[in-house]
Amino acid sequence: MVKARAALLAAAALLVGGRAQAHDPFEITTDAHVSGDRGGLTLHTTMSLRTAGRACLDAAGAAVTAAELAVLRPRFEACARSFFELRAGDTDLRPLTARVALTVEEDLEMWVTFPRPTRSPLVFEAAGLRRLPPRAGVVLTATGARTFLGQKVLRPDDRLFRVPITPQAEAPRSTPGGAGAASSSRSSPGRPRRAPRAGRRSAPAPARRRGGRRCPAGR
Numbered sequence: 001m002v003k004a005r006a007a008l009l010a011a012a013a014l015l016v017g018g019r020a021q022a023h024d025p026f027e028i029t030t031d032a033h034v035s036g037d038r039g040g041l042t043l044h045t046t047m048s049l050r051t052a053g054r055a056c057l058d059a060a061g062a063a064v065t066a067a068e069l070a071v072l073r074p075r076f077e078a079c080a081r082s083f084f085e086l087r088a089g090d091t092d093l094r095p096l097t098a099r100v101a102l103t104v105e106e107d108l109e110m111w112v113t114f115p116r117p118t119r120s121p122l123v124f125e126a127a128g129l130r131r132l133p134p135r136a137g138v139v140l141t142a143t144g145a146r147t148f149l150g151q152k153v154l155r156p157d158d159r160l161f162r163v164p165i166t167p168q169a170e171a172p173r174s175t176p177g178g179a180g181a182a183s184s185s186r187s188s189p190g191r192p193r194r195a196p197r198a199g200r201r202s203a204p205a206p207a208r209r210r211g212g213r214r215c216p217a218g219r
Contacts, residue, residue: 025050026136030084032124034116034169036145040096041117041169043084045110051136052108055079055128066102076100080110083128088165089119117169124161126154147171 030045050063056079077098086093093114101109126138134156142149142163147170150163164172
């Protein structure tokens with residue numbers, strides 16, 4: 001196994017030696033997008049080959065090469081399926097398809113599709129971060145067909161991202177704040193009204209009795 005890996009490394013050095021990588025080690029980006037027209041959810045993840053070797057093969061040494069990727073493609077596709085765990089409400093979303101490829105900068109790209117989420121919240125867990133060092137991070141951006149759902153940097157000690165969604169897998173509309181409540185408080189139906197002040201001459205003063213006789217008031 002060691003000799004075979006050494007041979008692969010030597011062959012790859014002739015093919016791709018010296019090319020720069022777009023992603024620094026252990027820096028990962030993921031775009032989660034829910035398609036329109038009742039389509040599913042797609043995760044597009046990009047990471048360096050060194051990160052991929054650590055996350056998928058538990059290889060702490062040199063970066064995986066393009067030649068090794070061709071030989072070990074089934075293992076990387078299995079890794080792509082398990083790197084994220086998704087839930088919609090209390091329902092687990094199982095991966096439907098997975099594929100991997102190299103970018104021109106020799107980064108690894110992963111595409112994984114899931115069923116369309118219809119229950120809230122939509123929960124992402126970057127389970128693959130468990131195999132990476134504490135400085136590793138995933139910048140996860142989630143979008144619906146028409147709305148922005150949210151963004152978060154996930155770390156090995158903070159792997160969860162929860163976003164509320166509607167049954168159409170879009171961001172919920174925000175409720176207008178304050179205006180309705182303020183107007184209702186000013187005209188509350190249960191608040192007692194103050195009686196109007198009577199004028200001085202609006203009603204005659206009652207007569208008083210003096211010595212058994214009725215006399216006008218004020219005399």
